Amino acid sequence: MKEKQISGAVIARLPRYFRFLGELKDEGVEKISSRELSKLMHVTASQIRQDLNHFGGFGQQGYGYNVSFLYDEIAQILGLDHTHNLIVIGAGNLGHALAGYPNFEKRGFLIRGIFDINPGCIGSQIRGIKIRSMEELPEFVRVNRIDIAVIAIPKTAAVGVSQILVENGIRAIWNFSHVDLPVPEGVVVEDVHLTESLLKLSYNMTQETKGALRG
Amino acid sequence: MKEKQISGAVIARLPRYFRFLGELKDEGVEKISSRELSKLMHVTASQIRQDLNHFGGFGQQGYGYNVSFLYDEIAQILGLDHTHNLIVIGAGNLGHALAGYPNFEKRGFLIRGIFDINPGCIGSQIRGIKIRSMEELPEFVRVNRIDIAVIAIPKTAAVGVSQILVENGIRAIWNFSHVDLPVPEGVVVEDVHLTESLLKLSYNMTQETKGALRG
């Protein structure tokens, strides 16, 4: 009954476990111990065991973890046991790239629509999905029961659009705009701030250079 | 003389401070206290003060922080006081989007070349930058003193390309492929694994739904 709060750090590692297990599964590996997996992933075996134990005892003493079973369990934990309805806001370069990425569909994230303000591109298609005008957005989200919206528009427009989305029942926003979106309790936001990622890279590179100069 | 090791968590927050300070600067704000900034950024004032103090005493008691000065200081810490030479590997949807993003150039990240294996697109241009064949890559990196390579190609090719890059003196890789790149000491990698980000979003959304069902 009581909720065990799982830390964000653990959650953030889960998709990586999932990726490695998927690869092992594809290679036909049947079982793996935390020690073997730790060598593969370059994390401690202790951390792997503790992370997985937050969600249940998936392993067996003396045996290890069954790759296929663990893979399926993590898929369920990540919410991949059913499909999700997605829309992409913004048909610029980035929106185009995201809408055209086939791997998302493989995981059950189905792109139902693309929206843009530019009249020049409205009506054209990306991978068979029509680009619609922003005026259609509110009704489309409600009628098609859209779960997730991908925001790939400039920051000046992003906050306003996110409000419209929230008002019409969106449950999650994958935010690529350079702004922190204010959303009410219950709506989930995952930020991908590419510029910030590049700046982090720049910092680390600069530090390496300094280190090299010192010897 | 001795190196104070600054934690990754602090580094990861630095670009966000930089973003907010940039916005304040644009709005003409001259000074700000850690308390005001904390309200704006939704972090504790204590954390702001402690984070900034890792790099130096930029503030003044009774006054706060000078926005413009602090902005410039962080820019320097992030390595933005000089330009960087970039190349993009992969002229697919994502490579296209990244190569076409004007904000990177504004921050001093200059895209010097784009590379692809597809003969169909070699020779064409993105924002005036020619797409070249992969055979030209090694020499191009050396001759043009490329600092950073953006990897936007499938994982099957990514490891091989990263080795070529390292051999020719690349110092940092911004990795969008779904694989962990093995690089030697001194070469920096920043991963942007979009699928993993989406899975994290999916998990958090799933949890919210469960929470709502319980009431």
Added chain:
DNA sequence: CCTGTTTTTTATATATAATTAACAAATTGA
């Protein structure tokens, strides 16, 4: 079909790291 040894998980304890709180010292501005 046991049995002892090895493997490996799970549970627990310890160590490390990160965040928040507290406060003295400095500065401002009336």
Added chain:
DNA sequence: TCAATTTGTTAATTATATATAAAAAACAGG
């Protein structure tokens, strides 16, 4: 001059990661 601010820094708290100990299962050999 003095009260109100606000930093830099030290201390306390909380969170996270690692190491250790205990329990369970597997397996080889008789």
